[in-house]
Amino acid sequence: MVGKGFGAVRHRPLMILAAAMAVLGAIALGGLVFDDRSLVGAPIWLKPLKFTISVGLYAVTLAWLIGQLTRGKRLGWWLGTAFAAGLVLDMALLFWQIIGRGRTLHFNRETPVDQWINNMVANGAFTGWGATAAIAILLLFQRLPDRALSSALRAGAALSVAGIGIAMLMFGPDERQLAQFRAGEKPSIVGAHAVGVPDGGPGLPVLGWSTVGGDLRIPHFVGIHAIQVLPVVAYGLLMLARRYPVLESKFVRRNLVRTASVGFAGLLALLTWQAQRGQSIVRPDFWTLVTGAGIIAVVAAGATLSLRAPRPMHQLT
Template sequence: MVDKGSGTVLHRPLMILAAAMAVLGAIALGGLLFDDRSLVNAPIWLKPLKFTISVGLYAVTLAWLIGQLTRGRRLGWWLGTVFAVGLGLDMALLFWQLIGRGRTLHFNRETPADQWINNMVANGAFTGWGATAAIAILLLFQRLPDRAMNSALRAGAALSVVGIGVAMLMFGPNEQQMAQYQSGVKPSIVGAHAVGVPDGGPGLPVLGWSTVGGDLRIPHFVGIHAIQVLPLVAFGLLMLARRHSVLESEFVRRNLVRTVSVGFAGLLALLTWQAQRGQSIVHPDFWTLLTGAGIIAVVAAGSVLSLRVPRPMHQLT
């Protein structure tokens, strides 16, 4: 499959995965409209819809990234295939468990079947994480014509790996589950999205992120989509260069991308720290606000310095 705009050969297994997610997403949207079943205080079709959108976008992005590889492209192809198979299996199990069986997916160890499905989904996710990490390493050895995009791809892939890794924090037993273990009772649920409050409590519309406690899904979501956000920043700066001469220098654009990447990393760390303290995204305390203000100040200062950096002498001739 070829991207006619760039001539890049897109990764076929990943594009098949993306197409499958588009079909399943349409089905999930229909289910959300016409099936009033709920699970853990949320519409039963909401999680499948969110996952199909996220996985579909990620598959397309990863296919494009692999197409940018000039070194190790064959290895990149196999890594993309591993990702497509792992996440494809995960999505099949997600629909089977949630829609077919009407039971929770993540952390569920109530029956042998639930535990097997939970373990298989975790294995698929970790396989995808490993493949993405390997692709991020491959990107370190690439030299793209545009320095800004080169930096965006590397930082985006690296932060995406960190974002996927944040999910590992969800799979350990929380305080209540540890207390059950210590009392000799084996809990049926091991792990949680929320911190400090039970899963399924009050949350933001559609997203479902907790409004009364910490929620590790927030840094997980933000992190994994760095792989799309930062390349879009680089592309946006390239478009703006047509109107603003200061952005014509790829060194200026590269420095701006690096500044945004530092800010994105700071935001990811802040959101993880906030969630781990059991603090809701909508009720930040003084220290969260102060840290956020510090990140904004660093990005602002870095942006100003990036715009003032003189171009290399060979560009002035």
């Protein structure tokens, strides 16, 4: 069952995209070493490197998801191809704007070319978001041999769609930019990653997430990668079933995956709420900590009930 449920990866355009990201990632890594230019307080090659890694992993995951489809395979193939095309456009523009022109990519409206690139990148992102959302809907109608994997795929895809959608919160003007609009000015930057502080301030090493204010990149990142985390949880439970008999039941593994999905959704909501309040990820307040503790308690209770609940005989294997 492991090979049948977890092994199929059949989508050439997405795998070509992943291979291209591996090549570009190696180039970006070399750029970090040999190019000392910086942009908005960070090495100029850092953002391209992070995007190549994220897009490459996502492309492989999406190709694998499409390989799990038993219904709507042709539609899934075209959706994956649309995703690949949208991300090829985005990555080409990212390298042109950041490395070629030495200018910021997102939110930049300083010149007509900057604004055109910003709009085209948004179009590519929306194409990828729409394709992922459609694949998530397709997964609702699939019958997979492993119930835990089925739950993981559906919840992971849905949370990933939510994570991509969180990026839309970044594109609205912040208070400073709104004040410029009210004064009759046209700000060169509209939107921001950070909340309550300007972009480019103190941040976590490598990741760059703000350590002095809120940062919407955090829930965006966490949500996007639910599509990888939850299937890994399902696979991990299947492997542990070889040592722990209680996990041999598909019923138990499914419930544990559902519990993990609820916890992941709670974490995503918490991180979004924290960022929207302008609160740094490294300086949580009392209410953030209490909410986090509540999510942990719910997950712990759900896991305990999943392991102790009586299981119908036909669901024990």
